[in-house]
Amino acid sequence: NAGVTQTPKFQVLKTGQSMTLQCAQDMNHEYMSWYRQDPGMGLRLIHYSVGAGITDQGEVPNGYNVSRSTTEDFPLRLLSAAPSQTSVYFCASSYGAGESYEQYFGPGTRLTVT
Amino acid sequence: GNSVTQMEGPVTLSEEAFLTINCTYTATGYPSLFWYVQYPGEGLQLLLKATKADDKGSNKGFEATYRKETTSFHLEKGSVQVSDSAVYFCALSRWSGGYQKVTFGIGTKLQVIP
Numbered sequence A: 001n002a003g004v005t006q007t008p009k010f011q012v013l014k015t016g017q018s019m020t021l022q023c024a025q026d027m028n029h030e031y032m033s034w035y036r037q038d039p040g041m042g043l044r045l046i047h048y049s050v051g052a053g054i055t056d057q058g059e060v061p062n063g064y065n066v067s068r069s070t071t072e073d074f075p076l077r078l079l080s081a082a083p084s085q086t087s088v089y090f091c092a093s094s095y096g097a098g099e100s101y102e103q104y105f106g107p108g109t110r111l112t113v114t
Numbered sequence B: 001g002n003s004v005t006q007m008e009g010p011v012t013l014s015e016e017a018f019l020t021i022n023c024t025y026t027a028t029g030y031p032s033l034f035w036y037v038q039y040p041g042e043g044l045q046l047l048l049k050a051t052k053a054d055d056k057g058s059n060k061g062f063e064a065t066y067r068k069e070t071t072s073f074h075l076e077k078g079s080v081q082v083s084d085s086a087v088y089f090c091a092l093s094r095w096s097g098g099y100q101k102v103t104f105g106i107g108t109k110l111q112v113i114p
Helices: none
Strands: A004-007 A010-013 A019-025 A031-038 A042-051 A054-057 A064-066 A076-078 A087-094 A109-113 B003-006 B011-014 B019-021 B023-026 B032-038 B044-050 B056-059 B062-065 B075-077 B086-096 B099-104 B108-113
Touching: A004 A087, A010 A019, A019 A031, A019 A087, A042 A064, A042 B099, B003 B086, B003 B099, B011 B019, B019 B108, B023 B032, B023 B086, B032 B062, B044 B062
Parallel strands: A010 A109, B011 B108
Antiparallel strands: A004 A019, A019 A076, A031 A042, A031 A087, A042 A054, A064 A076, A087 A109, B003 B023, B019 B075, B032 B044, B032 B086, B044 B056, B056 B062, B062 B075, B086 B099, B086 B108
């Protein structure tokens, strides 16, 4: 059981470039989400999905796109990278969307935009 | 809106010292409360949780009690070890607008010295 996996672990982009952060889980979880972690700000929700084919915006969605074609995969796309998107990105999944469910996090992707 | 307040730290303790990390929250209704731990270079993982008032969550010697009257969920451990050095996040979860909205604190860095 690999849990939640993310690739790449590190990435450097130039301003204006696009890229996709990959996320996969093998726990058959319906609920998946993307967060960004910035110093002094905790984690903030970017996008989430309650099942294949269903996605919606979180707190800070601007500049990011998501899709969910399978239960397992939930990629995050940066459309045109900006320095303000320099951050650590975490993908998470949970068994359900109820508020008592714990979230399982991937190891993170550290992104630097120059 | 919902919010979670915790000190950023770092908190530096000697091995076998008593640990308290304060966490207070603001939320409507009765959220579920969590403590997550992030070891260096890793994603967050659940440490403990409580889903209703007066519940006590516990794991690996850590404890926290859901106090509705003081809107608090302070993390305690009687005797810390060097291996407890990590960042600790308090979080609350509420069902909101069709998804599990999780609000994280900024994280408290704990350093335990031998």
